[in-house]
Amino acid sequence: xxxxxxxxxxxxxxxxxxxxxxxxxxxxxxxxxxxxxxxxxxxxxxxxxxxxxxxxxxxxxxxxxxxxxxxxxxxxxxxxxxxxxxxxxxxxxxxxxxxxxxxxxxxxxxxxxxxxxxxxxxxxxxxxxxxxxxxxxxxxxxxxxxxxxxxxxxxxxxxxxxxxxxxxxxxxxxxxxxxxxxxxxxxxxxxxxxxxxxxxxxxxxxxxxxxxx
Amino acid sequence: xxxxxxxxxxxxxxxxxxxxxxxxxxxxxxxxxxxxxxxxxxxxxxxxxxxxxxxxxxxxxxxxxxxxxxxxxxxxxxxxxxxxxxxxxxxxxxxxxxxxxxxxxxxxxxxxxxxxxxxxxxxxxxxxxxxxxxxxxxxxxxxxxxxxxxxxxxxxxxxxxxxxxxxxxxxxxxxxxxxxxxxxxxxxxxxxxxxxxxxxxxxxxxxxxxxxxxxxxxxxxxxxxxxxxxxxxxxxxxxxxxxxxxxxxxxxxxxxxxxxxxxxxxxxxxxxxxxxxxxxxxxxxxxxxxxxxxxxxxxxxxxxxxxxxxxxxxxxxxxxxxxxxxxxxxxxxxxxxxxxxxxxxxxxxxxxxxxxxxxxxxxxxxxxxxxxxxxxxxxxxxxxxxxxxxxxxxxxxxxxxxxxxxxxxxxxxxxxxxxxxxxxxxxxxxxxxxxxxxxxxxxxxxxxxxxxxxxxxxxxxxxxxxxxxxxxxxxxx
Numbered sequence: 001x002x003x004x005x006x007x008x009x010x011x012x013x014x015x016x017x018x019x020x021x022x023x024x025x026x027x028x029x030x031x032x033x034x035x036x037x038x039x040x041x042x043x044x045x046x047x048x049x050x051x052x053x054x055x056x057x058x059x060x061x062x063x064x065x066x067x068x069x070x071x072x073x074x075x076x077x078x079x080x081x082x083x084x085x086x087x088x089x090x091x092x093x094x095x096x097x098x099x100x101x102x103x104x105x106x107x108x109x110x111x112x113x114x115x116x117x118x119x120x121x122x123x124x125x126x127x128x129x130x131x132x133x134x135x136x137x138x139x140x141x142x143x144x145x146x147x148x149x150x151x152x153x154x155x156x157x158x159x160x161x162x163x164x165x166x167x168x169x170x171x172x173x174x175x176x177x178x179x180x181x182x183x184x185x186x187x188x189x190x191x192x193x194x195x196x197x198x199x200x201x202x203x204x205x206x207x208x209x210x211x212x213x
Numbered sequence: 214x215x216x217x218x219x220x221x222x223x224x225x226x227x228x229x230x231x232x233x234x235x236x237x238x239x240x241x242x243x244x245x246x247x248x249x250x251x252x253x254x255x256x257x258x259x260x261x262x263x264x265x266x267x268x269x270x271x272x273x274x275x276x277x278x279x280x281x282x283x284x285x286x287x288x289x290x291x292x293x294x295x296x297x298x299x300x301x302x303x304x305x306x307x308x309x310x311x312x313x314x315x316x317x318x319x320x321x322x323x324x325x326x327x328x329x330x331x332x333x334x335x336x337x338x339x340x341x342x343x344x345x346x347x348x349x350x351x352x353x354x355x356x357x358x359x360x361x362x363x364x365x366x367x368x369x370x371x372x373x374x375x376x377x378x379x380x381x382x383x384x385x386x387x388x389x390x391x392x393x394x395x396x397x398x399x400x401x402x403x404x405x406x407x408x409x410x411x412x413x414x415x416x417x418x419x420x421x422x423x424x425x426x427x428x429x430x431x432x433x434x435x436x437x438x439x440x441x442x443x444x445x446x447x448x449x450x451x452x453x454x455x456x457x458x459x460x461x462x463x464x465x466x467x468x469x470x471x472x473x474x475x476x477x478x479x480x481x482x483x484x485x486x487x488x489x490x491x492x493x494x495x496x497x498x499x500x501x502x503x504x505x506x507x508x509x510x511x512x513x514x515x516x517x518x519x520x521x522x523x524x525x526x527x528x529x530x531x532x533x534x535x536x537x538x539x540x541x542x543x544x545x546x547x548x549x550x551x552x553x554x555x556x557x558x559x560x561x562x563x564x565x566x567x568x569x570x571x572x573x574x575x576x577x578x579x580x581x582x583x584x585x586x587x588x589x590x591x592x593x594x595x596x597x598x599x600x601x602x603x604x605x606x607x608x609x610x611x612x613x614x615x616x617x618x619x620x621x622x623x624x625x626x627x628x629x630x631x632x633x634x635x636x637x638x639x640x641x642x643x644x645x646x647x648x649x650x651x652x653x654x655x656x657x658x659x660x661x662x663x664x665x666x667x668x669x670x671x672x673x674x675x676x677x678x679x680x681x682x683x684x685x686x687x688x689x690x
Contacts (some may be wrong), residue, residue: 112407113385131374138367147363154367158374165380168390191362194347194355 005045008038009126012160013102016133019153020098021091023083025145029072032149032156036064039159043166068152071189076145089140101132123164131157144192151188214261215269215324217252218279221245222317229309235301238309239293246290249316253283257678263326267395270326273681277531278458279323280675281538284663285450286316288656289443292546295652296443299553307344312447314341322455326394328376328462332369335423335459338452339365346440346448357435364432365423372419372459375412379466382408394462401469409470416463417479424456426517427487430510434494437506438558442549445502449509450541454534457516464520464686473523473688480521481611487514488618495625501551502558504629505544508584511622512537512592518615519599520686524606528683529598532671536591539664543580546657547573551633553647560629565638572654574634576661581630583664585623591667 015035019028040060047053076082087094105128112124134154138147225245232238256271257280263270271279290312297305318337325331339362347358376392383390386403397404422429437445460480467476491511498504512533519530548558550573555563566574583590586597596619603612671679 112411113405115385127374135367138363144359151363151366151370154370158370158377161374161377161381165377165384165390168380168384188362188366191343191347191355191359195359 009122020094033069075192087141102129105129127157127160148188218320222313226310226313239297242309243290246287250283250287268327271324273678275323276678278454281535282451285542292656311341311345328392336369345444354439357439360432361436368419368422371415375415378408378412398469420456420459424513426483427490434503434506438503442545446542446545450538477521480517484514484517492618492621499560525602526599527686529595531682533595536595539660540584542660543657547577556643556645563633565636566634569638572649576657578634589668591664
């Protein structure tokens with residue numbers, strides 16, 4: 001089972017690069033949804049069966065796989081935008097940076113002591129690489145939707161690390177992470193709606209009336 | 214009693230949600246704020262023992278932040294009765310509910326010793342404040358809201374991974390996995406230093422961005438500038454302190470794990486950088502609310518430097534929680550009055566406030582004198598403690614940079630504030646319906662009196678709490 005989990009994590013890392021390299025928003029939204037679904041399946045592979053687990057997994061699958069993509073799709077259609085235009089940093093440089101971050105996170109994870117049963121998996125490097133990818137998307141993209149996607153990828157990175165703790169920690173931290181995702185995304189969805197109404201586009205670089213001269 | 218602290222504002226949120234009248238709602242808000250303040254004072258006098266296996270434990274650090282938040286909220290709630298009467302053009306339902314939910318979550322941050330719960334509560338305060346920044350419903354306020362939400366959410370998410378690292382450190386060390394502060398401090402020696410080190414970096418960045426330490430402060434001028442005065446007061450005087458309390462918890466852990474020197478240096482560097490950034494951007498600031506935001510960046514910098522210096526300066530940091538929180542209340546509430554009266558927050562239009570609004574203008578001027586660290590107000594005491602302890606400990610560079618920044622900030626702020634309050638009201642100034650009344654002037658005046666009183670005399674019970682708090686943060690060689 002564990003080898004499957006590791007292969008899924010490789011898929012997660014590949015999706016990071018897909019999101020970094022594409023300009024079509026609909027494609028990015030789908031990619032992040034797929035990433036969320038993969039992360040939803042992961043706990044089933046590494047933990048023994050329980051109804052509690054089934055509940056959590058179905059919640060993750062519904063929010064990350066269906067609700068959030070639908071919300072973002074609707075925001076995208078109502079604003080009438082299809083592509084990320086002119087990111088602050090081009091696609092090739094961000095891809096390269098993403099590769100560098102991924103390599104660094106493998107190096108970083110190698111230096112940290114791990115539990116014997118976690119020794120051979122990629123949870124920690126995958127988590128940190130995904131986190132950094134999210135951060136990269138957040139800082140280099142202009143469109144509000146892309147920034148929300150960046151936030152979601154960042155959250156996914158944190159979620160991967162949370163898997164290591166799922167058995168040891170009380171459910172509260174888990175629930176907190178999900179709550180954060182749920183509420184954060186809903187509130188962000190509402191704000192996005194208001195942005196598109198005020199500016200009739202979702203380009204955050206037009207949000208510059210408050211810049212310092 | 215601890216449950217009352219959390220539940221009372223939540224009940225208040227439901228009640229204000231049910232009230233249909235925009236005029237009655239602020240009164241309900243004030244009633245619940247008054248109740249919360251009562252419970253707070255009762256808890257400070259008769260502190261309950263730790264409960265729920267150590268999850269809830271109101272210690273001296275929590276008490277200081279709880280007191281300053283509750284007092285500030287009380288005055289803001291009273292102020293809202295007068296202020297919201299001028300803003301009847303739109304419903305204040307969301308504003309009142311948001312404030313009360315934020316108060317409940319803020320109380321949770323102060324009473325819990327469980328870092329996971331603290332994180333959830335802190336995230337709740339961030340989210341509950343989001344719609345309040347958007348109160349004015351225009352393009353500028355949506356921009357401010359977006360920046361605030363994005364930067365603070367990312368910050369809090371980074372803090373979460375920091376907490377996960379800490380939890381994993383306990384698992385690797387083979388001790389019982391826990392995020393309870395007391396357990397972590399007890400087992401600190403066994404934790405693997407690599408994980409703990411990484412955790413502290415993420416926690417510092419995460420809570421630092423919520424607190425607005427430079428270079429993570431970019432959301433502050435926008436959010437403070439565009440939100441109504443009373444929301445600005447709660448953000449600058451309340452939420453900042455909650456984030457600082459979270460940093461204090463991390464600091465306590467650092468003390469136990471002997472990683473303290475690294476954390477202290479990081480705090481001093483970020484603190485001084487914040488003060489210098491504030492000094493640079495404060496100069497020639499034509500928008501007085503944005504100027505107040507940079508003043509907030511400066512003061513979180515002061516708190517960070519004080520904590521980083523350690524020793525006697527820690528007392529200054531703790532006292533500054535109260536001093537800065539209350540003085541920010543004075544400034545934001547009185548600047549809200551001036552904004553209403555001139556219908557502008559640009560110093561091009563706002564002149565001669567002392568003539569037009571003798572009370573609000575006077576309080577704003579006094580608040581400026583207080584926040585820049587002049588005696589006999591409370592911020593003087595904390596800033597003086599920090600500077601003197603820096604020089605006593607031989608940290609001359611830090612002390613000198615601290616003093617130079619304070620000097621530049623004083624000049625920069627004076628260049629904005631003095632023309633605002635002095636001189637003649639421009640001929641073409643817009644005439645609005647706003648007049649100073651007891652309801653809008655009383656709360657900032659009350660806060661100013663407290664800032665003055667704390668500057669000349671610290672009551673013995675408060676002194677005890679401050680000293681207990683400082684003892685919790687002492688470095689043991």
